[in-house]
Amino acid sequence: MVRRRGVALVGTLGLAGALVTVIPAMAEESAVPRSAAGPQWTACPKDVVVPPTVQLPVRCAKVPVPLDYDDPDGTQIEIMVSRIASTKPEKRRGVLMFNPGGPGGTGLDQPAFLVSKGLPTGVTDAYDLIGMDTRGVGHSSPVSCGFTADDAYWANIPPYAPDDAAVTRQAEIAKDVADRCAAHDTEGRLRHLSTANMARDLDRIRAALGEEKASFYGASYGSALGAAYTSMFPATTDRVVLDSIVGDTHLDRAGLRRFALGMEQTFPDFAAWAAKRHESYGLGRTPQQVRRTYLTLAERLDEKPAPDGMTGPLFRQVTFGSLYNEIQYANLARLWQTYLNPGGAPQAKAAAAPNPQDNALTVFLAVTCNDVEWPEDVDTYRRAVAQDRKRFPLFGAASANILPCAYWTHEPSEPPVAVNDKGRRNVLILQNRHDPVTPLAGGKLLREKFDKRARLVTVDGSGHGVYVLGGNACALNVTTSYLVDGAMPAGDRNCQRG
Known part of the structure; x- marks a missing residue:
């Protein structure tokens, strides 16, 4: 689950100078002192994208962290972070760390990206904006399973399984993927990729930056990372904003299956849009007709793929x-038009197919498989696929399908991070009512788990992502007021469209 740039397919972080008087059992007390010297800031790598509209300088640095937190003085790896520094020292509150999602998404360019999309100056004045590649990603000691563009495995979500035989075929592919990841892991690093370790890295970065506390904004999987971070380190997290909610501190099988619910709830928005434009696209005069067009095309392509490989x-x-x-x-409607006439020459080419990126997919699998136990019995997935194909016919037989986690070499080294509902109210949760990948149900789940520590802002909107990118005035204002002034809503909020 990553930041939206075109078609994103899923599809997700101690105290310095004082001691905590009460630490919940699930919290970790940092023994890491604040750094006096701080990171050495230099020019960022050339692949860190800074849009031309961003006039603020972006610098990068590396922060060492333990590969294995059970052996903190052992092998060290480096986490690369980026910074857009506040230019208003009189208004500066501290640092605001970002995670755009994944797990496996690069985040070095996230501060500049959000600034280019209209991140309010109140936020850029109040904070140094800190992006990063989390452990294993990009410029932070990257890992690899050796994936190529020709691999049969799909990015992050297994393919839709029209029948039991398709689950069996996918199980064979999933096992091969898990075996290849194990074979490529010659340095034994994959087992150390987990949400809990990424949260520990965030606290190390906070200390390296010389800050007693750090604020955090995370979207999609970043919401799970942020939930883990503030649960493990409640005393050193300041203002936390979680956007488009996975539902917990990790992505598990239940969270993955909620993608099907999200599509059922969000698809009607596209169907209504397309129905209003039937004279242009010919997909159906009513939302119900558009839905039938989708199912007809999908089934037709199940039986006979298009010449371009669709x-x-x-x-x-x-x-x-x-x-x-x-x-x-609009691009989706045009794509559908391409396949409405079976005898026509498809205009969409094979480039429309997912092209797995080795590093991002490797990190996704490692973190997802390491965080929790996954069923190993193929029949478990066959039953789930059959159930979700009926409950959620649009997409259920995809998100219930089998992952390489069923064959993953490593068992989780620790239990998943438990949500810590003890501490001050500092978690603002943002959620669209219609979200294809992180439906409203996930936002409600996390709100319930954080209890009095959190407030939920529910937006009458559609799509993945609320703050800045979502375009909702109410949610933008509520979130900015919280980040800049600390104005947490007195209760849960509902934001209407607009």
């Missing part, structure tokens, strides 16, 4: 990813 599972995957933002609706 299959039923891929068609469903691309449609799912296009629901992340309304700006993608």
Whole structure:
């Protein structure tokens, strides 16, 4: 689950100078002192994108962290962080760390990206904006399973399984993927990729930056990382904003299956949009007709893939990813037009297919498989696929399908991070009512788990992402007021469209 830029397919962080008087059992007390010298800031790598509209300088540095926190003085790896520094020392509150999602998404360019999209100056004045590649990603001691663009494995979500045989075929592919990851892991690093360790890294970065506390903004999987971070380190997290909620401190099988619910709830927004434009796209005069068009096309492509390689599972995957933002609706409608006439020459080419990025996919699998136990019995997945194909016919037989986690070499080294509901109220949760990948149910789940520590802002909107990117005035104002002034809503809020 990553930041929206085109069709994103899923599809997710001690005290210095004082001691905590009461530490909940699930919290960790940092023994890491604040750094006096701080990181050495230099020019960022050339692949860190800074949009031309961003006039603020972006610098990068590396922070050492233990590969294995059970052996803190052993092998060290480096986490690369980026910074857009506040230019208003009189207004500066501290640092605001970002995570755009994943797990496996690069985040070095996240501060500049959000500034280019209109991050309010109140936020850039109040904080040094800190992006990063989390452990194993990009410029932070990257890992690899050796994936190539020709691999049969799909990015992050298994393909839609139209029948039991498709689950069996996917199980064979999933086992091969897990075996290859194990074979490529010659330095034994994959087992140390987990949400808990990434949260520990965040506290190390906070200390290296010389800060007693750090604020955090995380979207999609970043919401899980942020939930883990503030649960493990409640005394050193300041203002926490979690956007588009996975539902817990990790992505588990239940969270993955909620993608199907999210598509069922979000698809009607596209269907209504397309129905209003039937004279242009011919997909159906009513939302119900648009839905039938989708199912007809998917089933047709199941039986006979298009000459360009478009299959039923891929068609469903691309449609799912296009629901992340309304700006993608027109391209999706045009793609559907391509396949409405079976005898026509498809205009979309194989480039529309997912092209797995080795590093990002490796990190996704390692973190997802290491965080929790996954069922190993293929029949468990067959039953879930059959159930979700009926409950959620648009996409359920994809997100319930089998992952390489069923065959992963490493068992989780520790239990998943438990949500810590003890401490001051400092967690602001943002959630669209219609979100294809992190539906409202996830936001409600996390709100309930944080209890009095959190407030939930529910937005009458559609798509993946609320703050800045979502375009909702109410949610923008509430979040900015919290980050800048600490104005947490007195109760949960509902934001209407606009």
